[in-house]
Amino acid sequence: MEKYHSELQTKKLNIPAMLAGKKVLVAVCGSIAAYKTAFFVRLLNKAGAEVKVIMTHSAKSFITPLTLSTLSKNPVLSTFEKDDSGEWNNHVDLGLWADLMIVAPASANTLSKMAHGACDNLVTAVYLSARCPVMVCPAMDLDMYQHPATRTNLQKLKDYGNIIIDAESGELASGLSGEGRMAEPEHIIEFVEEFFSRSQSLKGKKVLMTSGPTHEAIDPVRFIGNHSTGKMGTSIAMELVSRGAEIQFVSGPTGHYPKHPSVQVTKVTSADEMFEASKAYFADMDIAIFTAAVADYKPKTVANSKIKKQENDLDIILAPNPDIAKELGAVKMNQFTIGFALETDQEEDNALKKLEKKNLDMIVLNSLRNEGAGFAHDTNKVSIYDKHNNVSHFELKSKAEVAKDLVDLLERALNE
Structure with a gap:
């Protein structure tokens, strides 16, 4: 991870100024690629975006809420209730708040839930409530990524109007090499830049x-x-x-x-x-x-009562x-x-x-x-x-x- 951080530091990233003030909701699912989300959140924050993070329960096994809260400068939510207070983490408000929602990484399990309207956690509830555009960054092993069920689910999400940021090729956590790696944070930033650039093209029309x-x-x-x-x-x-x-x-x-x-x-x-x-x-x-x-x-004429x-x-x-x-x-x-x-x-x-x-x-x-x-x-x-x-x-x-x-x-x- 330190090596990855060093590589990012040496790259000259053209962080888009147009992200300043944009509200970006990042959803994290259970995948080893979640470590990349920390760097992605940091880049969004550095660009001036206002970032909030939500997580599935399994995502906590790969990255801590404390890490993402520190980098996003906002509390990280993963349940419908706030601690033991009985207060509600309002998924509808979160969906309305964002200018853009990004699911990164999106596991095969969460992809399936999103594609079929399942709603058993905060991430999927916010997804179904979101009125903003949604970007999806899949991450999984190569055979899972190429499985017909996964390809069908990704196509369904495209048909819903979601933006799919395709997985990239490289060494995977399984030791195999192939397509399935979550896109690199700087590549996702480029997609976000293009999205917000395009989102202004008909402004005022x-x-x-x-x-x-x-x-x-x-x-x-x-x-x-x-x-x-x-x-x-x-x-x-x-x-x-x-x-x-x-x-x-x-x-x-x-x-x-x-x-x-x-x-x-x-x-x-x-x-x-x-x-x-x-x-x-x-x-x-x-x-x-x-x-x-x-x-x-x-x-030409409409009957006042049912025609027998x-x-x-x-x-x-x-x-x-x-x-x-x-x-x-x-x-x-x-x-x-x-x-x-x-x-x-x-x-x-x-x-x-x-x-x-x-x-x-x-x-x-x-x-x-x-x-x-x-x-x-x-x-x-x-x-x-x-x-x-x-x-x-x-x-x-x-x-x-x-x-x-x-x-x-x-x-x-x-x-x-």
């Missing part, structure tokens, strides 16, 4: 987003709708706020809503309600992204819903607008027609013909077109990665 399906009532019980889950919209919203944007998120009925202090969620049911809410926000926005799968039609089943056919007359992207595109001033097109036939032609018809700056096309794309999946395969005849084609990716690709293109367009 206001974004309107529509997401999810709409439900168009037939009677008090039944409705016309679609299979949209809102996953794509939520992924984009979380990528935008990670870069400093403020979001007005107008969503139809779904189980997926972004949770972040910079996201204001407005819940609606019908296309008319979504249109009215979107109109109310649009004039003050810099950007509008229409990811919602809005029903094209609604019943009859032997004869039931005819329902449908009336067109407002085209939200088109209506707002017609009155936009300087807003940058992005639409989505989910197609089954003549995909590119239909997408390009919508790009022009709705006065969009960019449109994202995906096809139900592509396996793993479209509604209800955690993945998507898209092509993105802009009004200058540029097109970018992407392979099948997690929706979190698709969101990153889209926001990268958005930033590039805004800076041209």
